[in-house]
Amino acid sequence: MSNLKGLAHLRMSLDDIKSATNDFADNRILGRGGFGVVYAGQLPTTHRSACEPGTPVAVKRLNVNSHQGDKEFLKEILMLDSCKHKNLVYLIGFVSEDTERILVYKKEDNGSLDKHLGSTDLTWEQRLRICLGAARGLEYLHSSVGTEHRVLHCDLKSSNVLLDANFEAKISDFGLSKIGPKNMPHTFLATVPCGTLGYVDPEYAISGVLTKESDVYSFGVVLFEVLCGRLATVVKSKDEYEFLSRLVKKYYAEGKLDDIIFPGLVEQMKPGSRELFSNIAFRCLNQDRKLRPTMRTVVKELESALEHQLINLDDDEEIIGLSGSIGVYNGHELVTSLCFTTNKRKYGPFNPEADNRFSGSWDAGLFDGFYGRHGSYIDAVGCCLKAAARPKAQS
Template identity: 65%
Template sequence: MMSLPQELDHLRIPFDDIKSATSNFDYQNFLGQGGFGPVYKGRLPSSTRSCEPGTDVAVKRLDVKGGCREHEFLMEIVMLASYKHHNLVSLVGFSDEGNEKVLVYKHEVNGSLDNHLSSTNLSWEQRLRIFLGAARGLEYLHGGVGVGYRVLHRDVKSSNILLDANWEAKISDFGLSKIGPTNQQFTFLVTMACGTFGYVDPQYVNIGILTKESDVYSFGVVLFEVLCGRFAMLGEYEDERRFLSRLVKFHQEKGALQEIMMPNLLDQMDPYSLEVFSDTAFQCLNEDRKQRPTMDLVVKGLDTALRHQLVSYLNFLKNRM
């Protein structure tokens, strides 16, 4: 079992401070139930040294049942303490007193992306900006964390993309992450494939070999979630509608992708913006890993889609003058 280095002691927060911040984990402060335990909103005392006074925080109280949870807890701390980027969630601190294991993050007021998939209040331009921010976060993990290695997230999904007050995307939940060398094609795992059903790379499941392209596949699923306004998997169906990845491929082959897109987005979209976006997203879902784009190319594709959308909107405004 890995242990935390002393260099991270400055991030330790007394458990009594966390109880005070959340009114002893009062249900009125309950934000939601994550995969590792309940999450609460709170405000830490001004004496807490790891954050500025008045900082709103999200407190994840881990449901510790077995060693795997403890490993994920430690991995999350190490990852977020080691790697900083505008599009990664900010770790404020942690507590591991007794049987309590708590992670404390900066609270992102707009919650997670999965809660906004079907929202008609998010324009196509806003959605593209969210995509671009999340893609830049993954691009950093895959190629910007240091010479000779990369971070593979392993659980990219819409619920793990948080949104701040300006709707800027923040990648979260690094408990399943792996660090792999950049001078090898594959990172081999001795365990079964991890991730979330509906998002996980089929090749990763079939052969048990993890690559950065596995994250790319999962991100492609998220792109279509936000385009279509629905989750990656819907349990009430037993046909091609159950898995979004299969559904979009089915409609792509028919040339009818617009049939499953959010109707309110169609009137907003510049046609070339949609074309570039959908081409990029479909490449992410390619069965052949070698044909999937790098996150650098995904960022470029999404940036191109956004620029064309902005030009189209400016032309629309000029024509109204």
């Protein structure tokens, strides 16, 4: 493949991959699909890359008879080589020798999200953080990969959201992705519909017109998978499927959404968190794509849902301490994380902590709660006072 000449820094030898996977041994298989087989392995000492020898890897060996041909193989390499974000999967390298087409990724310890949907061990807070991470990754693809173009994923689903050791979400599988212009609010591409049953935007499936809002629809389905603890499509019989999107619309319209939320989650949810999450997820499924939110809006709403979940002080609870860390963003020193300590518990940290940390005491008093917005840094924070102590309005 002559188009791979500029990607020498990612090229790996077939011998290295055979060594990493014990010659594609069956006991190394992580999963199978129409594209081929994924194997677990470890980087051999002979390979030079940004990752240390022994790094766990996931090796996707493409089936030569699959729908993913050389075009999709090259597209995924180019996409992941140029798109760098903490919520996207990390491509270590590739193999292209004779008929072998292999992609090598950093292996994420907790596998794919679809395997955890029905787990009672996955708390509502963890589910919120996973959704927020995936949303940030998709928002990056739509808005931040370049000044004149955006990436449309085209196959977003829970099995394409990987989870690292800390359950941080990583969007994967870019073989069907498209690049579109960014200089218009509703970028669209005429294309043969692709994607996975149950996740595909209905308007895209009918018209063949792909937009970034098509990704938003698919992401809405993933949000409801996380909320309901089940996959988007359930096979009821040989020729009959039950689609989660239809089920959600029915129960949402009847005001009975709680009836299909995964057992045990309702008790964990703060009302404000549940309302914000379900509302933004439902907006993603709007039949009219022009009424769907942008991924930037989805990120902000999920941030608010997480904050509502984390912050809810008891009547006898007072804040007694404040801590956090300082980092540099665009040349400016800014607060990158915050923790609040009360006489009962610690809240936070909100955002990953940097090395330069601070802490201090907070006089007990009128504090009743806090709220804010954060992305790469804390860009808004506010405090709530106890109702009885708020100043009376002057006539």
